[in-house]
Amino acid sequence: MRRQQNRAILLVTHHFAPESGAPQRRWGALAGHLVPAGYPLTVLTPPPHSPSGKITHFSPDYRPGSVRSGSHGEKIIRVNYREHSHGLGSRAADQVVAAVSSVLRGVRPAAGRPAVVIATVPGIPSVVAGWALARWHRARFVVEMRDAWPDLIAPSGILRRRGRKLGLRRGARDLVARVVHRTVTRLQARADLVVTTTAAFAEVLRSRGVRNVAVVRNGTAFEPVRENAPVVVTDRPLRVVYAGTVGRSQGLDVAVRAAALVQERGHALDVRIVGHGNELEPLRLLADELGAPVRVEPSVPSTEVRALYAWADTVMVSLRDWEPFEWTVPSKLYEVMASGVTASACLAGEAASLVTANGAGAVVRPGDVEGLADLWCGWLSDGVVPAASTDAATWVAEHASDAVLGHRYTELLDELLPHPLVGHAGRGARY
Structure with a gap:
């Protein structure tokens, strides 16, 4: 008893x-x-x-x-x-x-x-x-x-x-x-x-x-925003979104610099950085200085994030190249994996392995401006953004x-x- x-x-x-x-x-x-x-x-x-x-x-x-x-x-x-x-x-x-x-x-x-x-x-x-x-x-x-x-x-x-x-x-x-x-x-x-x-x-x-x-x-309780299918980008700019905290840890200057480089190479893209944090104004100033096709916008209610993801061809998830971040998986990654939208992941360690193993998108080394620009230019040259695998959303449902x-x-x-x-x-x- x-x-x-x-x-x-x-x-x-x-x-x-x-x-x-x-x-x-x-x-x-x-x-x-x-x-x-x-x-x-x-x-x-x-x-x-x-x-x-x-x-x-x-x-x-x-x-x-x-x-x-x-x-x-x-x-x-x-x-x-x-x-x-x-x-x-x-x-x-x-x-x-x-x-x-x-x-x-x-x-x-x-x-x-x-x-x-x-x-x-x-x-x-x-x-x-x-x-x-x-x-x-x-x-x-x-x-x-x-x-x-x-x-x-x-x-x-x-x-x-x-x-x-x-x-x-x-x-x-x-x-x-x-x-x-x-x-x-x-x-x-x-x-x-x-x-x-x-x-x-x-x-x-x-x-x-x-x-x-x-x-x-x-x-996450995020639901898919689209079917897992390639996105054709032959007649319009590549649409890139980041939505979340905009601080030093995210290292989002790499997105601004990569966007400027893609534009210099003659390609069109539209990058939106949406969120809150100490780096909003510095990123806005950097985009102006470089003439980068980047819009830096204040955060939106969580109910509007789905609309951002549905608009995007790829969603960016980024952390700086700091060793402890190799032991970190940003919660944003699970949301992106569940959404069905292809990830542009500037990540290392466990987070990068999750993207690669589950076909959630493409991985670029943190801080690698040239690598990120090459990734986006490659999609634009091909005229298509590859689809994320359904394995990504399945993994989230089973583990996160x-x-x-x-x-x-x-x-x-x-x-x-x-x-x-x-x-x-x-x-x-x-x-």
Whole structure:
């Protein structure tokens, strides 16, 4: 005979609905699966203020301290935040404020008594907050690494650029990077479970001695926008779309430079970069400087992305040539694979392998302007863009659909919380 099992989850995250973005969409989908599966979910999160840094919804339901029910029955507790700019220091300060507030609110009765505390990155301070709350509640501790943090700190140069502005010497910047890396790695090692979104990063963590690592990919519910058939481009420009975050990580200057080169070679194309991020204006200026056939446009609602993909002959997915990105698969790739539109993929590592193995499109080395220009010129010379294989959408349905990922997360939590027998206190969290 078994006693009733505590299966409550406390999620610490810096991003949640009604914000839009990959982290928000991921946990919206997971909540819709976990709550009906018998895992009550309480979320500690700031008011919606991404990506601008300023609050975007002014209803009392979103103020710090408010408690309300989400669309899937999850309880959402809003924590304090700090308005921020796009600068690293300002964003980090906001994350620290939210993390401290999460701890203070997470020990109050409204947060309940969780059996599992999940801390999700981005928002590295969220991991520290999650660890503290797991200790307080004697709960299992799960670290969810959406990207290869903190490994991205060094190649991205964010500490180097910010450190120069603050007058920090190189030694001080290096010390900060080492401390952050060591802190996150130790918390990963102390976690009962570390969830990554790629198999490659899972292997990296296992090589560092992290004992329990599982993969739950980012997912998508995107439906095909066209049949998998070649697109004829003999009498019009090649239509290229990028839709998503426009930041340094994406390295979209390669698209602008390649478009200018294709035009110099006498071919016609129409490139649209649609999204939000720090690089919108620099890309617009670069396109003007080069006279490139590129339109840089603000983001559109998710409901309009399908129309963008239906217009396009090819959809671009791009990351910079940084080693940690070889362990990363951008969530945008799954969306493109599901859409049936041929991908122009400036990717390496696991992401590039997924494109190649499933016939989702063509792969160009990240940052390779000549290679991307050659690809597009080749399609224009042939007068046709090859069709993406149906294998791409099939792979997404089997490995990266919301239903599959929700089921996988439930399995992991079932393993983490074995049903105790009556009279058995169960095993407490160990840190």
